[in-house]
Amino acid sequence: MREAERASGRPAAASFEHVSPAGAALAGPVDEATARPYGVDPARVGALAGAYLRARDADPKSSYGDFAAVSREVDLELADLLAGVVSDGIVAPGYAPGVLEVLARKKNGGFLVMEADPGFAPPDEEAREVFGMRLVQDRDRSPLTPELLTDVPVGALSDAARADLLLGLAVLRHTQSNSVCYVRDGRTLGIGAGQQSRVDCTRLAGAKADTWWLRRHPLVQGLAFRPGVRRQDRINWQVRLAEGDLTADERARLRSAVTTDPGDLGPDARAAWLAGLTGVSFASDGALPFRDNVDHAHRHGVTAIAEPGGSIRSAEVEDACRELGVTLARTGLRLFHH
Template identity: 50%
Template sequence: MDLRYGMNPNQPHARVEPVGDRLPFDVVSGSPGFINLLDALNAWQLVREAAAATGRVAATSFKHVSPAGVAVDGPVPGFLLDALRTSDDKLSPVAAAYLRSRSSDPRASYGDFIAVSGEVDESCALMVKKVVSDGIIAPGYTARAREILSAKRDGKYLVLQADPDFEPPATETREIFGVRMIQDADIAPLTIGSELGNVITGEVADDTRTDLILGLIALKYTQSNSVAYSRDGQVIAIGAGQQSRIACTALAGEKLATWLWIQHQRIRDVAAAQKGQDRLNLLYALALGDTAGTGDLISEALTDEERAGILAGTTGVSFTSDGFLPFSDNVEEAHKYGVSAIAAPTGSVRDDAVFDRCTELGISFVGTPRRYFHH
């Protein structure tokens, strides 16, 4: 299959070929590009694995080969319902799962690639119609959903149907600068049983285990180094692609804090006159006290005291890491954002210091049996 172009428009000759007898997807509408397929294939694997691990509909909002958010079905944060002029009672489980994933970092999700683990219905398709997105991949579409999505962007919107029975080859190859590298494919599924049995400090409730496994699965398909904060079946904030783990932890913490702040009712009321992405942009500006973004509304922005109070009252957050935590500073940074449980691989020479700090701060620590690097 010929693609629109390669990684960049100045790479005009690009195509995709199956390794075996077929591709793992069919094109329903639109024409894929190189990055579209990188996002779609990573995102599809993520939601398929997350659905299997949790037994619930899973979705991700994917952007530049990493997830901006991951979630299973549940209540959608009110600020996004405001922006899309909808309500929870109008949403099917698959629509709710996607909107929850998009609500994690709605600025990053602008122009995302969507993946959902279940059949896309009319409810989900109508929400996708409202947002700025490059494409979607799912195992199936109702007739009405297919009609809605195939009309988006005058038929240019990319709709892919994944083959849920497709299994990849046991080995994979990558070529770079005239070198072909071959390795075993990382196809072992992550489950609560396989990853979260080694509780080293504290105790871990069942709902926390769901949040931890979602975080680990998200990191399996996120550019390393990476960490994630999760709560209530939603991966809220991801720090990815940084050279130091503490930088990932701080970056994701800032995203989590902002996600909490933009839900403040006063600034939601102030932003009510705006629509869609403009409303979200104003919410961010009001939450962060951005004088350039708020204009005459700066007096309505959150104060430093309000922001600090929201963080101080945050609890029940889970934290996951794709590699071991080399220093206890990651624990201390994560603790600022209401983290009560951590899951990460062990193997650092400073593991004991990390475990001790978790005990001092009342954080449960689960040692996972593998690392989750993705490049």
């Protein structure tokens, strides 16, 4: 998050699960679909709390019981928000007066609060021992700056796409490889992490981006839940309806959780709504080895791609971007995290 703020100049937040972020975002506008589950007024939410809400909204099903990370001092607004969600801890460079008292009451004192040293510089080498074998490598210290995105063989990068791609690169540096990231308007829509095949990362993260967009469909937003249905259950039902593959048992349980027939998003309705998802940026931690990554990314609204380049099929990737009208930037920087 420190790297994301340095690259953007805006407060940044992430929602982590296990060794990879479920979502990450910069401070920015909070829409009704993001704010409503948490009882927040989207017009009045502050920058840091808004960044965390936007990060958690990327994959709210996975963010249940997350670990939060933010780039600035935690204020009372964010502390009050964290007090009401299922989360296990937070790491931040500082805490405003009164914040620790709020967080200390969470989970009966079991909520983990960590303070990061903003000036900490990691060692030049990182090491890991595996069954008696010690592996050592130089730490990746390359700064994430706009200069990484000056080699643009196809199209032209807008300022918005450049900012989104820099956020995506910061996320990928700390996401289990192989990894790719879909970003739009300063927030991740889908992160594909730890897959053996890069195109599987692309498809997995693309499906998450589609779900994020479909959760904003009026049918999904219009679910009328019965009193007593918990917040996370409401969120999970929105996600499952958006994903579109409810089992017979799930459909029966959803009907019992709402006051009216939830309806269904048929193929035509889904396709029509997904056609409105555009302006998405896509970053990859390693070179795209085949054009199929471009083809799949384009299906999920991607209009700009950043990848290291250097593959033996990079010319095919470039041709695919040109054919589909996707801007391509080559960073020359691999961001593998193993």
